[in-house]
Amino acid sequence: MWIYEKKLQYPVRVSTCNPKLAKYLIEQYGGADGELAAALRYLNQRYSIPDKVIGLLTDIGTEELAHLEMIATMVYKLTKDATPEQLKEAGIAPHYVDHDRALFYHNAAGVPFTATYIQAKGDPIADLYEDIAAEEKARATYQWIINMSDDPDLNDGLRFLREREIIHSQRFREAVEILKEERDRKKFF
């Protein structure tokens, strides 16, 4: 069960009407390494992983939903008042004819979200290593979006999200150490 707080995890500010940035940002919404994939991956893995790290997956999976909400807000703000002409210039006319300005779970190239983006191997180490890789890929994706963006307010929010990826990766690495059960033992293999 969840309790919802009706506010964003970090304020989302957008200074320019630039629907092209929405086209890039949607990668983090419905892309393979996006926030939706992350949330679904972690929340799903919780059932078949040692008890010690279930709480971590719940916490991070929940936070990914908060990030999803931030990305949605960014995309919405960037497109809500854009004219069809502007959307065409931004290269999202195909999205407009199908969805108007509605958000949809697809990546920056328009490929719809698929469950094959996430894995559940049932092996705790394999699953956690996938989670670590997913966090590093999401961190890199934020870097590439920041590189494409000239909107300092938007970048401020993206920087926050990127920092969270670093922390999540750190916590998943620690989860692996917990499962290895060799912490603080002065032993060499």
Place this chain on the structure above:
Amino acid sequence: MFTTRKQYMPYVSPFDPCPPIHVKTYVTAPNLYAGFQPPNLPQFSLHEALKKGTLWKIFYDPYYGPYEVNNKGDGL
């Protein structure tokens, strides 16, 4: 000096079609070096931590794009 921004120089061919980028960069974020987080590390104030995205100073590693004023040059 330690940095989380690394560089390498890829091979440049005289027949490359685009003007070469001589130095390529990549990021090695601080979490790669930390191992299991030790106790009693320095913290940001709570207000600062909410803004920066982490409570822990060692994990704070902001990334700036090429169009940003406080960017110190090509993502470094």
